[in-house]
Amino acid sequence: xxxxxxxxxxxLLVLLIILMVLFFGSQGKEKTPDVSSADLLEEERSGEExxxxxxxVLFFISEDDYLLHKEEREILNGSILENQIERLVKELISGxxxxxxxxxxxxxxxxxxxxxxxxxxxxxxxxxxxxxHPSGSSAEISSIFSIVNSIAYNFKSIKRVFILVNGxxxxxxxxxxxxxxxxxxxxDLISD
Amino acid sequence: MIFLVLTVIQGLLLSQESxxxxxxxxxxxxxxxxxxxxxxPLSISTERxxxxxxxxxRAGDPFQINKGDFQSSRVDSIEWGRGSDYYIFTIKMAHxxxxxxxxxxxDSSTVLIDxxxxxxxxxxxxxxxxHYDANSFSKEPANGSMQEGLKTIVIDxxxxxxxxxxxxxxxxxxxxxxxxxxxxxxxxxxxxxPYRVQLTREEDVDVSLEKRAAIANNYKAFxxxxxxxxxxxRKTAQGSxxxxxxxxxxxxxxxxxxxxxNNSTDLESIQSDNVDDIKLILWDMAQSxxxxxxxxxxxxxxxxxxxxxxxxxxxxxxxxFKVLTGVACPAxxxxxxFISNPREEKNLITDEFQNSxxxxxxxxxxxxxxxxxxx
Numbered sequence: 008x009x010x011x012x013x014x015x016x017x018x019l020l021v022l023l024i025i026l027m028v029l030f031f032g033s034q035g036k037e038k039t040p041d042v043s044s045a046d047l048l049e050e051e052r053s054g055e056e057x058x059x060x061x062x063x064v065l066f067f068i069s070e071d072d073y074l075l076h077k078e079e080r081e082i083l084n085g086s087i088l089e090n091q092i093e094r095l096v097k098e099l100i101s102g103x104x105x106x107x108x109x110x111x112x113x114x115x116x117x118x119x120x121x122x123x124x125x126x127x128x129x130x131x132x133x134x135x136x137x138x139x140h141p142s143g144s145s146a147e148i149s150s151i152f153s154i155v156n157s158i159a160y161n162f163k164s165i166k167r168v169f170i171l172v173n174g175x176x177x178x179x180x181x182x183x184x185x186x187x188x189x190x191x192x193x194x195d196l197i198s199d
Numbered sequence: 200m201i202f203l204v205l206t207v208i209q210g211l212l213l214s215q216e217s218x219x220x221x222x223x224x225x226x227x228x229x230x231x232x233x234x235x236x237x238x239x240p241l242s243i244s245t246e247r248x249x250x251x252x253x254x255x256x257r258a259g260d261p262f263q264i265n266k267g268d269f270q271s272s273r274v275d276s277i278e279w280g281r282g283s284d285y286y287i288f289t290i291k292m293a294h295x296x297x298x299x300x301x302x303x304x305x306d307s308s309t310v311l312i313d314x315x316x317x318x319x320x321x322x323x324x325x326x327x328x329x330h331y332d333a334n335s336f337s338k339e340p341a342n343g344s345m346q347e348g349l350k351t352i353v354i355d356x357x358x359x360x361x362x363x364x365x366x367x368x369x370x371x372x373x374x375x376x377x378x379x380x381x382x383x384x385x386x387x388x389x390x391x392x393p394y395r396v397q398l399t400r401e402e403d404v405d406v407s408l409e410k411r412a413a414i415a416n417n418y419k420a421f422x423x424x425x426x427x428x429x430x431x432x433r434k435t436a437q438g439s440x441x442x443x444x445x446x447x448x449x450x451x452x453x454x455x456x457x458x459x460x461n462n463s464t465d466l467e468s469i470q471s472d473n474v475d476d477i478k479l480i481l482w483d484m485a486q487s488x489x490x491x492x493x494x495x496x497x498x499x500x501x502x503x504x505x506x507x508x509x510x511x512x513x514x515x516x517x518x519x520f521k522v523l524t525g526v527a528c529p530a531x532x533x534x535x536x537f538i539s540n541p542r543e544e545k546n547l548i549t550d551e552f553q554n555s556x557x558x559x560x561x562x563x564x565x566x567x568x569x570x571x572x573x574x
Contacts, residue, residue: 070431070433070435070436073513108431108432108433109432141365141430141431141432141539142364142365142366142373142430143364143365143373143428143429143430143431143537143538143539144427144429144430144442144518144520144532144534145429145430145431145436145534145537146365146430146431146432146539148518149431149432178408178521179408179521182357182358182362182364183427183518183520183521183522184518184519184520184521185519185520185521185524187521188519190519193228194272195226195227195228195272196228199270
């Protein structure tokens with residue numbers, strides 16, 4: 008009889024302890040990114056639930072007018088912005104489905120994606136982006152603004168795009184266009 | 200029948216006699232430019248009133264006004280009307296926080312009105328006074344120091360050495376073509392203009408992009424022209440185009456968004472914040488002071504390229520070219536034709552085509568110098 012009386016408060020106490028552990032534990036976890044003073048924050052990427060999909064708009068250059076044209080895709084949705092941007096870039100690498108110019112050498116890989124607090128996304132490409140690039144101003148311009156406009160159009164929190172190759176800043180993509188500054192999207196390059 | 204012929208002839212005579220004004224608008228990424236190009240010198244005054252820019256052209260005789268269709272993100276419309284002895288042109292801007300800057304060519308026949316949302320575009324330093332008048336389109340004589348000695352024009356043959364640039368199907372290398380055209384251009388300029396020409400390289404060697412700009416600045420270059428041959432993913436891409444530097448700092452959309460989010464009528468504060476922001480970005484961009492002169496040079500060269508080279512006109516464009524950023528004088532990059540297009544590649548290796556390109560660039564340069572420099 009007495010034992011039964013004790014069970015309820017005891018189990019409540021246990022429950023309380025569990026809740027407290029959970030609460031403080033999760034708070035500690037959330038704090039980690041804030042504490043980091045590094046400019047580039049890399050969030051934890053594992054364990055994300057990827058169930059639904061979302062529509063995105065990609066921009067590819069047309070050889071007819073040399074302007075950017077829209078092409079719709081579906082990518083997996085998710086809460087981590089870096090992962091979504093990576094999916095978008097992979098779609099760009101896989102190229103246009105409507106005969107527009109694909110901005111990347113197909114063997115290009117994404118090495119990493121980082122977002123700073125002031126809305127600059129750093130995209131680190133494998134060396135093939137440069138070594139297999141056809142070179143020439145037009146090819147470089149179409150590569151860069153295909154990426155920059157696609158990202159800025161779909162992810163409004165991204166203001167600028169900084170392109171890295173093999174983990175480092177490059178002077179130019181393939182001899183012409185300056186890569187040492189982040190790019191703003193060029194709305195004047197979009198076809199109406 | 201004879202009567203008809205007579206009226207046609209009369210019509211032709213009349214159209215030859217009556218002066219004309221051609222109106223057009225061109226959009227660049229950093230600003231838009233309204234052109235009033237006349238067949239004779241104009242006497243003008245301009246006035247800004249909110250959304251509108253009023254351009255008054257004094258005219259005894261009637262002008263023939265030609266206005267083509269245009270699409271512009273900064274100019275909504277251009278209307279014109281005639282008074283007793285003047286014409287008035289009303290340029291309606293897309294929104295009232297845009298800045299405008301009118302200017303007139305030295306011979307008074309061309310009026311340019313530049314419209315931008317970025318004060319940086321209109322920032323034209325005149326640090327050493329040895330280059331252009333800060334108001335490059337003003338009719339005031341340019342600085343006297345320019346007349347001392349021979350000025351230098353720097354021609355930059357793109358790529359070189361290990362850096363071959365784009366490559367054609369038949370194995371033509373961009374670095375070879377650019378040097379051949381640059382040498383021809385140097386010869387034509389030195390034969391016809393009172394300038395000396397310095398090349399950034401005279402043989403097949405590596406020269407860094409920074410060094411190229413440094414050469415221009417060390418020689419106190421008056422004009423810098425970089426010669427390139429274009430490359431694209433597909434062999435069908437074709438044509439010539441002339442680039443000037445984009446500041447990559449005119450974030451109009453962000454600016455407008457910030458304006459709307461703040462819902463503030465105090466525009467000044469937004470603009471001054473942005474100026475600081477832009478200054479930080481541009482600290483090492485000597486070219487930013489010469490953007491408008493550079494665009495004029497690009498326009499002049501591109502027009503000649505169209506008529507002389509027979510290539511498709513791809514127009515004047517802005518892009519962030521590394522080689523142009525550090526150059527402290529009007530500077531353009533000419534993409535002569537596509538080396539990745541087999542037909543244009545075959546052209547590019549001929550002396551004939553190279554000469555026509557060199558001739559076109561020379562003529563564009565000469566017109567530019569003539570329009571802006573009091574010699």
